[in-house]
Amino acid sequence: MPAIADPDLTTESKSEISDTTLMAGLGLTSFAALLLELGLTRLFSVVLFYHFAFLAISIALLGLGAGGVFAYLLKPQLAKIETRTLASRLCTGNSILIVAVLEIVLHVPVALDVAAKNFFRLSVLYLAAAIPFFVTGLLFSLIFARETRRIPRLYGADLCGGALACLAIVPLLNWLGGPNAILVAGIALAGAGMLWSDTRRARQQAALVAATLVLLTAANYSGRLIDVVYAKGKFRDPAWVEFARWNALSRVEVDNQGQAKVIVIDADASTYIMNADLSRWHGTAWERALMSAPPALANVLRPHGEFAIIGPGGGVDVLRAVANGSPSVTGIEINPIIATTIMRGRYADYSQHLYQRPDVHIHVTDGRSYLRATPQNFDVVQMTLVDTWASTAAGAFALSENNLYTVEAFEEYFNHLKPDGMVAITRWEFRQPREALRVVSVAMEALHRLGIANPARNFIVAAQGPLNEDGIPVLVLAKKTSFTPQEESAVAAHLANYPALHLLYSPSTPESKTLTASRVRTGTTSPP
Template identity: 25%
Template sequence: MVDTPQRLDLVALAGVSAALLALEVLLLRLFAFSHWHHFAGLAVSLALLGLGAAGTTLALAGRSRASRGDGWFLVGLLVTAAGFLLLLALQSRIALRPLFAGWRPGELARLLLVDLVAFLPFYGAGLAIGQVFLRWPGHTRSLYAANLLGGGLGSLGAAALLRLIPVEAALGVVAALLFALGLLLAGVRGRRGMAAAGLLGLALSVVVSIRPPAPAVSDVKALSRLRELPGVETLAVRPGLSGRLTLLRADSLRFAPGLSLRWPDAVPSLDAAVLGSDRVVPLPRQWPARGEHMAASLAGLPLELRPEGPVLVLGSSAWQTPVAAQGRALTWVEPDGRLLDILRARGAPAVGLRLVEDGAWRQLASPADGAYTLIAVDRAWEGGDAASEDYVLTDAGLALALERLAADGLLAVPLPLDYPPRHYPRLITTLERALQRQDVAVPGEHVAVLRGLQALLVLASPQPLDAQTIAALRRFAERWGFDMAWYPGMARAQANRLHRLDSPLFHDIAAAVFTEHPLPVAGQRFHHAPATLERPYPWRSLAWTEAPGLVRELGGRGWSFLDWTLLLSVLTTLVVALLAFLLILAPLGRLPAIRPPFARLSVAGYFGALGLGYILVELVFFQRLILHLGEPVLAASLVFATFLVGSGLGSAMSPESATRGSRRRIYAAVAAGLVLALVPFTAVVVLTAPALPLRALLLVGMMLPLAWAMGRPFPWALRQLAGQRRWIPWAWGINGFASVLGASLAPLISIHLGQATTLAVGTLCYLAAFAIAGRWLEER
């Protein structure tokens, strides 16, 4: 047996690692498309347990020399590649409805089947990757470096593939590359049976890449419902980082949220761009677009109140401010360039629309030539996920928008109407905080709220709303049948007149906030603290203590008001923790006694702390860099690739010897890297000005030293177990379990305690590892 890994071994290890990270990225996109994003995170977290389970398997099988040969590695590689194809085949035939799994055993069985199949490629990759550390325990630096560098390339490669081809085709391409790698390795090492399996898999993967099976979509998803409309036509299907874009056309596609019930005429037909399988953006078939109905719509009201001056629209949704603003100087900011390309092709620039592909925060923070008369946050109509960062709808973001307005300008934020109100109380408290940041003494004098049957519009101005504006609001509401929920000087008896509720709750909430009184009981059903830069999660509504009462009071309808992402994140954390505990304990009876200075608890503590700390730090930087880059998928690709490649380089340069000096140098570098990386973490405006390539380069430069430093503690410690090689896969598996646990913990900590707390917990994990390593050195 060769005692040194050859170049081909390192290439193969990097290839499996690249496939693993690519699979993680692609699975999130695939599962979010085929079933809800809430369940996508749960499914991938459970699948990632395959890495830790592989460590347990290797720890149990470590006595056999067969576990340290080419055959074991090739089996893991081929299982990974075959798992890609099996997962694709299953996803093309099973349309999941996960919300029904709680009371339909058949649906639960289908969901578990998909999760189990997703587990297989991670398990196979874990066998292949973990086996090399067991096989060559004295070469952890080069092995871990190849592992991380491959992972970084896989993350970038997955992002590149998603821009060019559908996710199902991307999975086929990765599987083909993996089978080709297995074919090469098996051929060189004389494994004819493995080579034949690799050749067969390669041929099948090529076919799948060219003609991939389309993922099945649940019948309750928006894409499925729209496809069932009579006469619907698919105009285009375009891949992209933010998900598949499907452009549909049918005469029955009509969208007019916020339209008065008194509007007497028809609403024009529109095309629908479906992003992923749930987000729907209506698009006019040609510009100029028909917009007569906007005169009776809440979407057109702000333009009627401020008929002159430039307009800024942030994001896109069914709330169609650009249609109402035709002929005005309008800047439309949308991060998805595919939507803008469609608009350009249909003549939008000819009617005064300036289309900008960028993030909303960056547009607000960038230097400007002048002030806007109206800023409409159209994307707020779509809502969002409880764990999704939205920095514009924080107190700092809304304050920034108010700064960009002319003195008499208006900020317009639309919301779908929920009863009891789910997001409205939090928007009002956040807006009050934003006005206070602008040194406004009486925030309530700057705000007006109108309510229709299904829509809510919140208006705010840097200056108190004057009598002329209030009179215009009341005339509009009277003419078109909308309820005034709040305006300066409004009496409670003037609310709740047309679309009657049990009480004028929307007025009472605004009155309570602006007079600094407690919210009414019904307004406290949901989380209502202001969204801040530290906790930029404006769509989080779940108040844990109120949830049981809400479900009891509303019955089955109450479950739809809960933040399922948070509930499933907690469930994932508990399930992962339990399974990890069982799988960590499983091999202990079969392992030999561990020799000093190590102890089972200290090994588990050290490698668990590293796994948890690494993923917490990595994910909190991903959360914060959305502020600077605008697009979450772009931020994820940049952060994950930087951390993995940087850590791979750091691993290759990790000290060989276990001394107090090497320990101090390793962890001092981590501390110094954290200090430098805090610049993009804490900066709000500084990094928003440069162009995207330069901004990305600056961010990488600030994170790379930290990533380099964080790649060194793991191989340094793992090499100290070289004399007790059967404990190596156990330690590696614990690191994997902790990483999976951290992936579900990171959003929970950030949402409830703040991003700085997540970073602090990650830092404490490295301090714990530093202390444990010190005990090892003292006991030598």
């Protein structure tokens, strides 16, 4: 690189920097930079949208690259400053910049609207978040250019710092939360500023910044000082929030919405905490509300069946299954904040100890992993709106691939059913159907692999109203055996009692003109 070969930029420090100072300072700076990048990924998934989460990677690349270019362009001016002096100033100043960036990220509302002001806000957020990486790129370029004799060890220190950040991010998110994990990156940079300092005054200044950030992190442990202000372009009123906690998976809060309490995940997905009295279920508003939803058809057809519910959240499906007579309900919830902290801890009394009933068995793990490991078979394997409407509408996941809707996953679901069991999947649907079609296509391919040549009679599809707008829940019921006339009659009787439910397909309604019905009748498995 020209920057490395240029004599002005590679001017050696007047005093040799010890290996310990150089490696520790560079490693701690690398740790802070990667910790900031990973922390922003988690933060962006809350304040923006899932498909914006990896924006943090491009921000880091932009900043680091721009910092290197800046170091080359201003090499005569930078060459006049001692390495340790410059590194100390950059790290200490950068630790303060991180706090400013955190405030900008939390206070700038960015929505999905295609509008000039929205584009401007996203640009402000993008450029502001790139500044700390710009400073880091500037520092790294100078260090590597001036210390060419120790390049192998510098790379080793850089990699060690980054590796430690990867190890630290999960426990930091679990213990301190998203904003505080960003503050820890600032503390690390202030610590690096202390290591780089070659004067007592500079060391004291860096120590003061580090101590201030430590106190700020401790004071913000509950999230009352620095937390999400705008998310998905909307203001998050603190008056709503009764409880909020972060972990490596998500930010979970409990909002007070009138007389109801709602679990809100990443300021997007929501699930009501059930507090119905099961001894007074019949004829209540709870029964009318829960049985008028599409997933209730699984309870109509298997009222006394054993249920495996993936992603039970606040217990909607669990309550419906128990209330209808299920002797055993297995809930598989991946987020320990929801399953343990909220439903079996802080809000156990409010939820009538639903998750602590002897007929309810909650497991905190991944749904597919649990099913793959358990020898138990179920009458119903159920997933209800596991994905949020916003992420479904966006059409992408940035943090992880959703492996709940693969052909292999459906094979596992079918293999863990009793002989006459069923899979019940509820998805958000669009005016032009696509999500229910995908579920049908994947389920049909899984059934084909299990040796069922023509599964047209193995499906029932129902929606919560006509598909005349986006965001309508649609239920897909799939079995390894055909639905019987008695089962279809039970569905028809339930729909007659709850006219808001619309039947999109059943084996005895071949006249249906919906795309879903066409997909089932023709047996095609390719996605739309």
